[in-house]
Amino acid sequence: MSFHKEKLRVLFNRRRGSLSLRERTSASRQICRKIITLHFFNLSQNLAFYKAYNGEVNINIVLTKAQKMGKNCYLPVLHKQCLIFYSYTRNTLVKNHFDIEEPDVSQEKSIYLNNLDLIFLPLVAFDEKGHRLGRGGGHYDQSLKSLKNQYLKKPVLIGVSYECQRINKIPVERWDIPLDLVITEKTIYQFS
Template sequence: MKKAALRKEFLQKRKEADGQWLIEKNALIAQNLEKYVQQNHFKTLHTFLPQLGSREIDTFFIIESFRIAFPAMRIAAPYIVPGTREMEHYLVTPSTHLVLNQWKIPEPDPLTAEKIRPEEIDIILVPLLAFDRKGYRVGYGGGYYDRFLPQTRPDCIKIGLSLFEEVEAIEDIDGYDIPLDACITPGRLYDFKNLKAY
């Protein structure tokens, strides 16, 4: 299937999902992600923050659990520069003031939060609607992450979070599409570098 069709299909799936199902799947994703992070030594994690009312994966739950499990880890989130397709990146601490942007996405307030450079990031939680067996993803179509990911170090881990399992193939991949290193769902971890799932 092509990106536009997959985007429509998975937005609808998420819209129709039962509230209790979403809570359970979010908890399983957080557990699987924590297991993955425990096996690695990441100093700085970058995560998207969920759009209000969109039924996106609850990364606030992940942030809170990681503050307990990995107290030394720095956690950052993006800020979309108004009028552009560029993102800046700021640390998120318990005292960070968050503001809503025009899409109702919470962002660190750039006037008060501590800015970091993309090269400082060790692992990125990448938002998506669908992903395929090769690690390519269908995002929301804005291209923000397509611009951001090349700015990071070559060894930075790009990991998707998905409520649903993979599709066989995304047909209209282009040169701007950067494959994920891994993707975590409620049921498994897909490791695209080593071509396995467990």
């Protein structure tokens, strides 16, 4: 199955890469406008974001808006094979070995996943059931597995994607956790 997933990653990374900078910028703005009007967004206090990489949807507008609204904003930091979410302060970002900006862990505080209200996730592709195909490192899967515990509060998982990244079906592994929503420039997909 991982071979099939890898072929899908190549295909959908190419598809995303074929979008011009103008198309990506326009789509990112449309997606940000949709996010800001979301009921979930406006009610949430603790939100986890990501820094766009390799043509992913840029949601920095939402991050800035959330901070202006007094919300607590977090970004993932790669630690071993897992992501730990640390508070976001623009002045304390450093680049990791993938060249992605993340908080300086010596200066920021982390938060437990079950204390987050929303997590925005980048993706390579998504399907009609809310399954997400990520970059292939398994970092989000490894980090989110604790959410399978039915006794913990689960944050709303929101995939952020271009419409061209939608597929009918993604091969699913037992550890995969489906998204609650996916937001594209065209629409908002709600699952379960």
